[in-house]
Amino acid sequence: MATMQFGGEELFAAPPERVYALLTDLDGLPASIPDLASSKRLDERTLEAVVRPGFSFLRGTMKLKISLAELTPPSAATLKIDAAGIGVGMKVTSQMKLEPTADGTQTKLAWHADVSDLKGLVATISPGLVRAAADQVIRHGWQQMHAKLAS
Secondary structure, three states: OOOEEEEEEEEEOOOHHHHHHHHOOOOOHHHHOOOEEEEEEEEOOEEEEEEOOOEOOEOOOEEEEEEEEEEEOOOEEEEEEEEEEOOEEEEEEEEEEEEEOOOOOOEEEEEEEEEEEEEEHHHHOOHHHHHHHHHHHHHHHHHHHHHHHHO
């Protein structure tokens, strides 16, 4: 399977500085990771997490290494994720650009993610099934962010 791409825009009811701080907070990030089993901060830019995906085609655990790669506060961030489990592996690079709305009270976040180096079972699954599963995880993540910013 070739590289898969995802992307879109989200509008958050908070200024860019607050949204950026939440996006790059490795201590708060585990609360937004679906199916999280455990997490550990490795250093100021790296988080390690173990998840138990609930998808029929992905059972067992996956180890994630999430790194803050490029940071330009409060307007851009790049996250890199290496994921590996028994018989499965992938890399994700996610780029996010933030800009304030005209009144400065909201933030428009444009994001793009490339999923590459698909290995093992996940590389043999229908791209439509993988995309549907990924869309579900992405939606959950944005819902969590909206909820955190609202509280």
